[in-house]
Amino acid sequence: MSNPTPGTVGFASRDDSEELARAELYGLLAQLWLGAPDAELMTQLRVAVTQAPQPGALLEPSWQALVSAMRETTVEAASAEYDTLFMGLGKPEVLLYASYHLSGALNDRPLAELRTELAQLGLTRQEGRYETEDHVAYLFEVMRYLIAGDDVAVCNLERQRRFFRGQVQPWVGAMCETGLAHPRADTWRAVAEFTRQFIEVETQGFDLLET
Numbered sequence: 001m002s003n004p005t006p007g008t009v010g011f012a013s014r015d016d017s018e019e020l021a022r023a024e025l026y027g028l029l030a031q032l033w034l035g036a037p038d039a040e041l042m043t044q045l046r047v048a049v050t051q052a053p054q055p056g057a058l059l060e061p062s063w064q065a066l067v068s069a070m071r072e073t074t075v076e077a078a079s080a081e082y083d084t085l086f087m088g089l090g091k092p093e094v095l096l097y098a099s100y101h102l103s104g105a106l107n108d109r110p111l112a113e114l115r116t117e118l119a120q121l122g123l124t125r126q127e128g129r130y131e132t133e134d135h136v137a138y139l140f141e142v143m144r145y146l147i148a149g150d151d152v153a154v155c156n157l158e159r160q161r162r163f164f165r166g167q168v169q170p171w172v173g174a175m176c177e178t179g180l181a182h183p184r185a186d187t188w189r190a191v192a193e194f195t196r197q198f199i200e201v202e203t204q205g206f207d208l209l210e211t
Helices: 016-033 037-044 060-072 075-086 099-104 109-120 135-147 159-166 171-179 187-210
Strands: none
Touching: 016 135, 016 187, 037 060, 037 159, 037 171, 060 187, 075 109, 075 187, 099 135, 109 159, 135 159, 135 171
């Protein structure tokens, strides 16, 4: 796993390796929000580099905390925590769907609007997938694709900006705050804090792009 902690927030001056690291971060966060890490991913995280290329990089402390949390837990404990927080019978303790955070109800208008945008991007829901498209992991996977995909007509900075502004920025921070405040969050408190700060960095990057 390459070091994912960027030292700057601007996008325009980044080289390909920095953009790849950014895409990898979206991919990693998609995995962590979709389910508990398996043994292979946990091993990768436990040996991950924790020092950023530039001292004081914005994500370095929360990345270090995330790696530390993975070193202190086990596959079994992480799985049990994930199930408790996100997979409970009835209404889960923490909901990971945009519709709930934006409208207060699952499968509501935000999901319909998202599906329209995904269709415009040429993306469809994977067969057999339990989660609806507004699950945070799905949105992070779309961002990863828009950064690292080969179709330049779709995978470009302007598409990233529009999708992030419309589908990620309005609610993911609130989801993270819910996770941070949950008394039974342990490993996912670190995941939520890193996600929250990563979204802040992305927001600042797009802010600079628009100035």
